Amino acid sequence: MAADPQFLKYVDEHQDDYIKRLSDAVAIASVSGNLAYVKDVEAMGEYLVQQLTALGATVEKRPIGTHTLEGKEVDLPPVIIGQVGNDPKKKTLLVYGHYDVQPALKEDGWLYPPFELTPDPKGSGKLYGRGSTDDKGPVLGWINVLEAHKNLGIELPVNLKMCFEGMEENGSVNLDKFIESEKDKFFSGVDCMCISDNYWLDTKTPCLTYGLRGINYYEIKINGPDRDLHSGVFGGTVHEPMTDLITLMSKLVTGDGQILIPGVKEMIAPLTDDERAKFEAIHFAMKDIHDAVGGDVTIYNDGVKTLMGRMRNPSLSLHGIEGAFSAPGSKTVIPCQVKGKFSIRLVPNLTVAGVTEKVVEYVKAEFAKLGSKNKLDVYLTHGGEPWLHYSYRAAHKATEAVYGQTPDYTREGGSIPVTLDFANILGLNVLLLPVGRGDDGAHSTNEKIDTSNYINGTKLLGSYMYELAAIAKD
Numbered sequence: 001m002a003a004d005p006q007f008l009k010y011v012d013e014h015q016d017d018y019i020k021r022l023s024d025a026v027a028i029a030s031v032s033g034n035l036a037y038v039k040d041v042e043a044m045g046e047y048l049v050q051q052l053t054a055l056g057a058t059v060e061k062r063p064i065g066t067h068t069l070e071g072k073e074v075d076l077p078p079v080i081i082g083q084v085g086n087d088p089k090k091k092t093l094l095v096y097g098h099y100d101v102q103p104a105l106k107e108d109g110w111l112y113p114p115f116e117l118t119p120d121p122k123g124s125g126k127l128y129g130r131g132s133t134d135d136k137g138p139v140l141g142w143i144n145v146l147e148a149h150k151n152l153g154i155e156l157p158v159n160l161k162m163c164f165e166g167m168e169e170n171g172s173v174n175l176d177k178f179i180e181s182e183k184d185k186f187f188s189g190v191d192c193m194c195i196s197d198n199y200w201l202d203t204k205t206p207c208l209t210y211g212l213r214g215i216n217y218y219e220i221k222i223n224g225p226d227r228d229l230h231s232g233v234f235g236g237t238v239h240e241p242m243t244d245l246i247t248l249m250s251k252l253v254t255g256d257g258q259i260l261i262p263g264v265k266e267m268i269a270p271l272t273d274d275e276r277a278k279f280e281a282i283h284f285a286m287k288d289i290h291d292a293v294g295g296d297v298t299i300y301n302d303g304v305k306t307l308m309g310r311m312r313n314p315s316l317s318l319h320g321i322e323g324a325f326s327a328p329g330s331k332t333v334i335p336c337q338v339k340g341k342f343s344i345r346l347v348p349n350l351t352v353a354g355v356t357e358k359v360v361e362y363v364k365a366e367f368a369k370l371g372s373k374n375k376l377d378v379y380l381t382h383g384g385e386p387w388l389h390y391s392y393r394a395a396h397k398a399t400e401a402v403y404g405q406t407p408d409y410t411r412e413g414g415s416i417p418v419t420l421d422f423a424n425i426l427g428l429n430v431l432l433l434p435v436g437r438g439d440d441g442a443h444s445t446n447e448k449i450d451t452s453n454y455i456n457g458t459k460l461l462g463s464y465m466y467e468l469a470a471i472a473k474d
């Protein structure tokens, strides 16, 4: 069943209102996992509550416990749950999204202030701002759909349940417990689920995503002297924590992406012919990735190898060092305690526990070889398993209706670990339906969403609801 034409027309006619809504949301700097932004994350949750309530949804803000930030115990951002419709004759669709964002500072290299949605002055339609594509744009896409239906006086073709969290960028702490505890309450009666929190592969081809890599995030902590030291006075006399840490971090991965931790490669599921064929069928040119990263810095020159590097193989990335001197200037300090941060993206059959065992064993063995008198700690901060699923008839039809194109079937290199919790705990068929493009720069500087993706994305989410309502259950 095609979407109601009045709905599609309404979306086209209200683009400016929708952009204003995105602008209001981007202005709330809801950076999770950072004490300085706790109030902003809370404000963003409240913003969603206000918006949904005004559109007639039944909304609740649910506390899910506390966590420690910079030594202080604070409330976790609440989960916002909402519902529109409760008709037993209709299917029930659950949508999930997150209202927290990654950190962003203008001085990181943003063209415009990251928390002010800024249209490209050259008129390309790009809307720059932190969270524009990850994940405020897609979340607001659902709110736009609700607004259109309410103002047109059209009933939704499905019952809609919504679950929005504020900790996705920091491991979705306690969300699994919340899903478990609400399994037979808020989440009961859900037929299927849609998550829009990833991206097309290129800038032209809409896609449906049937796989996600998992993620294990680690810290290596080295403690040395009990205070920072002068390198002229103490250099050459003490074991330096940074030296130990850099040595260890240099032993995790090669420059061409090979993971050096013994036992990890051996756990990867063998590639099947069917899997290879799916990668070969994807519309993808090396130019797409060169444009998305801003230059030819790819490990492979081959498209299928590049796609498999992102979707089918594990990868290890070094993210940063806490405690190291990083400001401009030439401070001659020996930092006394440093924490190296890295993560491993997981693919079938790597597990959070299996990989952690190998990582901890290896880092400890390498540290022992250094003969350092400093203290080592290596631990997982958060983990999420990989996920695969393949059956998306309603979304396929909706994509063809909105974009006039057959979608690519992709797997995502990024991770949305809670997908697996929803699928396993609620026994659901989860659809990943991206809204943004491959060059949106999520987590990067100058994150953007194209106006056409935001507006067509709103139509896509709405059209998916109509196709879902009409399709026979599996």
Ligand SMILES: NCC(=O)N[C@@H](Cc1c[nH]cn1)C(=O)O
Residues within 6 Å of the ligand: 134, 168, 169, 170, 171, 197, 198, 215, 217, 413, 414, 415, 416, 442
């Ligand atoms: N759009 C999904 C996304 O960005 N997910 C994050 C999840 C994460 C896990 N730990 C920190 N962030 C990702 O990096 O893939």
Ligand SMILES: [Zn+2]
Residues within 6 Å of the ligand: 098, 134, 135, 168, 197
């Ligand atoms: Zn996201």
Ligand SMILES: [Zn+2]
Residues within 6 Å of the ligand: 102, 134, 169, 442, 443
């Ligand atoms: Zn993200």
